[in-house]
Amino acid sequence: MQRNIWCGLKLSAIIFILLLDLTCTRQIALLIIDVQNCFLPGGSLAVTEGDQVIPVINNIRSEYKADISLVVLSQDWHCSDHISFASQHKGAGQVIQLSYDKSGSLCDENNSCTEVAYNLTQHLWPDHCVINTPSANFSHNLTHEPSDLVVRKGYNCKVDSYSAFYDNGGFRHTELHDKLKEAGIDALIITGLARDYCVYYTAMASKTLGYETYVVLDATRPVTKETGDSAVADMKSKGNIKC
Numbered sequence: 001m002q003r004n005i006w007c008g009l010k011l012s013a014i015i016f017i018l019l020l021d022l023t024c025t026r027q028i029a030l031l032i033i034d035v036q037n038c039f040l041p042g043g044s045l046a047v048t049e050g051d052q053v054i055p056v057i058n059n060i061r062s063e064y065k066a067d068i069s070l071v072v073l074s075q076d077w078h079c080s081d082h083i084s085f086a087s088q089h090k091g092a093g094q095v096i097q098l099s100y101d102k103s104g105s106l107c108d109e110n111n112s113c114t115e116v117a118y119n120l121t122q123h124l125w126p127d128h129c130v131i132n133t134p135s136a137n138f139s140h141n142l143t144h145e146p147s148d149l150v151v152r153k154g155y156n157c158k159v160d161s162y163s164a165f166y167d168n169g170g171f172r173h174t175e176l177h178d179k180l181k182e183a184g185i186d187a188l189i190i191t192g193l194a195r196d197y198c199v200y201y202t203a204m205a206s207k208t209l210g211y212e213t214y215v216v217l218d219a220t221r222p223v224t225k226e227t228g229d230s231a232v233a234d235m236k237s238k239g240n241i242k243c
């Protein structure tokens, strides 16, 4: 469906829109990033006010139902001993360095890596969103319909994945890009958690992959104000605010 909705948009929820080359006649997908129990108040990696994005997202999808061709929910989906869990790195600081060989395999006691091809900085987090646990479930307050596409990420135990498109090393892609192309999508409205990590990295990947990219700030919350502000500044520097 092609409409000009985003050109005349006055939705009060939208505080900031990141976009590139808006033509206003686009096939639009609403992307809802990681609105899961682990990231909500009471969760193991709770984002402050994370629950407040839910009515905003539900409102966007209901108010603009006719204009949104596809709704995608991403789902952080980790092994119980995931590389990003601080519990797996006793005594380490909040940030560690990880090395990978050219195939994207982690260099560790099981893989000595004659040649390191990639070094990644890994922030360590509390255990969260473990596969098939209530922590990984979507909030029951989030509107979720059978036609929604669910894209899981972070299920490689040795590589984290902030972006819903590909992991932090760019080693493996999820199915998201292919599914969006199949549906003829060329513009993404990005919402969810957290603004400074998975939303930010998904928006950057979206732009890299050529989608017109919009981030609805009021439908996101950051882990910290500082990193949230930095992410917004970076996103703004890479796009123009139009409409």
Ligand SMILES: [Zn+2]
Pocket: 076, 077, 078, 084, 128, 129, 154
């Ligand atoms: Zn995670």
